[in-house]
Amino acid sequence: MGKAPDRSQWAGNFGEWFHRVLSEVPVYDIRYPVKGTGVWTPYGFKIRKEVTDVIREELVKRGHEEVLFPLLIPEYMLKKEAEHIRNFEEQVFWVTHGGTTPLDVKLALRPTSETAIYPMFQLWINAYSDLPVKIFQIVSVFRYETKATKPMIRVREVSTFKEAHTAHATREEAEMQVKEGVEIYSRIFERLGIPFVKSVRPDWDKFPGAEYSVAFDTVMPDGKVLQIGTVHFLGQGFSKAFDIKYMKADGGYENVWQTCYGISERVIAALISVHGDDHGLVLPSRVAPIQVVVIPIVYKGREDEILRACVGVAEELEKAGFRVKLDDRKEETPGSKYFTWELKGVPVRVELGPRDFDKGTAVLVRRDSLEKVTVERTSLVEEVKSLLERIDLDLKERAKKWLDEQIVKKEDLEDAKKVLESRGGIVELNWCGNVGCGQDLEAKLDARVLGIPYEDSRNPEGSCVNCNSKANMIIRVARSY
RNA sequence: GGGGCCGUAGUCUAGCUUGGACUAGGAUGCAAGCCUGGGGCGCUUGUGAUCUCGGGUUCAAAUCCCGACGGCCCCA
Structure with a gap:
């Protein structure tokens, strides 16, 4: 039996812990020389990919279609909705030159895409039969943050911005869509095991141009709250500014009713933070780039048989559909391998040594609690499967309990x-x-x-x-x- | 918006107050070897810093001054 890993650094010095995990795993390299930007490393990118896939699945399941709009927004378009621009104006990056020639019309790097997307809605939407429109994209957006930046949490390039935009015939339909957006987000966060509270933001803090905003917040290990998702009811503010109208059954015209909702890489920051401990990442199986790592415990004279057995185990697990890694490096000791894969958050470790080989067993170690169990080699696949499920549940519960206490x-x-x-x-x-x-x-x-x-x-x-x-x-x- | 602190190998850091003995020290990482092997062990060797950048003061600058850029904190 191992003992549960410490969380004292995680809780006591979260800033340092977060920085250490991002750079040691590594997930995200902040040494890129532009303030407020960072590089997703291969391993970090895999986590990001799994997370965006979860987001994509949930949106597509509810009838959203993925699109891709340009990064550049001409100044006159960005400025169409008065309240919107008033709030974003100070944080917009501008493209002012083409080569050495000053541009007639300045181009903004999108701070968010309402003003890029809605002029196209105006062209696409003609009649009530065109409605509803439900689209989303996952892109970078840029904000010139003047305050201190923090990797993944306050950045100048939000490199993983999922924004959904919808248009509807009636207020009621659009408000139903807000509810659906809230459900979709709840489902996404639940699948990631991230606990949250939902709040209707006060009027002075709603999305610029929205009638009201529903926000998802979670609490980080240092007690500070992190906003991880927002759903906005836009009413007809934008559709009036961008003249998005449809012909009703009776021949009259009406402006569409709109919603939009967004999630950024902050959700990955939350994922890393709420589950982690002093050994590093702890990943739910759904988003773990490696779900099971197999570690041979090699003794002199028995290298070959142990290694062969481990190859067999890895192949069997792979065939069963798990993402598996066999760590057969000869130059590392088992102990150092444990630390490596724990740091990376691999949910389950399989150890197989001479003792197991002789008895027809294997040792499973779960990342969250570091508990070890010995299982029969013949039932390994089922044992791993149920252990992964167990871990996911326990992670979610632990995080939920922690939030409740906050x-x-x-x-x-x-x-x-x-x-x-x-x-x-x-x-x-x-x-x-x-x-x-x-x-x-x-x-x-x-x-x-x-x-x-x-x-x-x-x-x-x-x-x-x-x-x-x-x-x-x-x-x-x-x-x- | 106002005030303050900081910038030294991939990472963390000593040195800066009082300029010279700094050829910039340590830890960690990385590489090679030995030893080991069911929790980072140990030992040897190697690697790696134009001391963020630009300018100034000085016989002499990591150290003092100015500016830029970057990181962080506090107050409103």
């Missing part, structure tokens, strides 16, 4: 502040619903209002923690990335 309800401001300052996490408070009061609350707590719980039937008793007037809702507050 959410506390407080009845007064001082308590709330103490919690936010000492351990972070999410604090729920009774609130009146007044915008001025909410912003005052943010200033007093030096924290951000995440919003009110989405689809939550709880009714607050008593009064607003800040202004003492009657409480109308529960509000979530946290310090965030």
Whole structure:
């Protein structure tokens, strides 16, 4: 029996832990000499690929089609929706020259693609029979962040931006789509084992141009909240700005109703963070580039038979559909191999040495708990399969439990502040619903209002923690990335 | 928006206050070998830094000054 790996560095010095894991695994190399950018390494790219495949599967399953729009957006298009540009203006990278010739029309590197996509919607959508439109793309977007950047979390090139855009005939349909978007995202995060809370963002923090925004947040090991996904109800704001109309059955015209929703590589940062420990990555099997690693325990004189047995085991597991790696390097000791593959987060390790060989067994070690079990060689495939399932479930549960512990309800401001300052996490408070009061609350707590719980039937008793007037809702507050 | 700290091999870091004995030290990594082999062991050898860049002060700059770029923190 191994003992569960420590999480003291993970919890106690998350920033350092995150940096160390990204560079040692390696996942993402931040040494590229442009601020706020990074390089996905081969192993990191594989994880990213598995994650984007999960996202893609869930969207396609619900009728979304993948597209690819240009990176460049002409200035006049970007500026069509007033509120949108007001919020993004300060963070746009501009292409101003072609060679040495200044461009007549400046071109923006998309900070997000509403203003690239909606002019095409205007061309594509003519009649109600063209609706709904549900598309998505996975691309890079660029934002000139002026604050400190952080790998994968606050970047200038968001290199994995999945954005979905939909258009509908009626408000009701579009609002149903918001619900579907929320369901899709819930499903994606559940498959990745990432726990979350859903909040309706306050008016002062919704997506620029949206009527309302539903956001998914998770808590990182240091107690800070990370936004991992958002779903926006756009109403008709953009369709009016971009003149997207359809002909109704009665011959009249109406502007379409729109939604959009986005997920970025922050979800990968969350995946890495919520499951990890002091040995490194811990990956759910769905996204692990290698699901099972086979390690021969070689003794002098028995090298060949052990190695052959390991090749057999690897082939058998591969045939059963697992992503398998046989680590037959002669120059490394078994111990050092354990550390290598633990760092990389491989969910299950198979050890096979002379003792097992003689008894017809193998040793399985699970990455999350480091527990070892000896199994019959003949039932290896089934044992690995059920162990992977077990690990995925346990990971998800552990993360969920951890998040639940980070959410506390407080009845007064001082308590709330103490919690936010000492351990972070999410604090729920009774609130009146007044915008001025909410912003005052943010200033007093030096924290951000995440919003009110989405689809939550709880009714607050008593009064607003800040202004003492009657409480109308529960509000979530946290310090965030 | 305002204030502060920092930049030394792939990575982490010592040295900087008080300029010279710095030929820039260590750990880790990487490479080769021996030893080992069911948890990074040990030993030997090798490798790797124009001290972020540009300018200045000085007989002399990793060290002091100015600027750029980059990293980080705090306050509003």
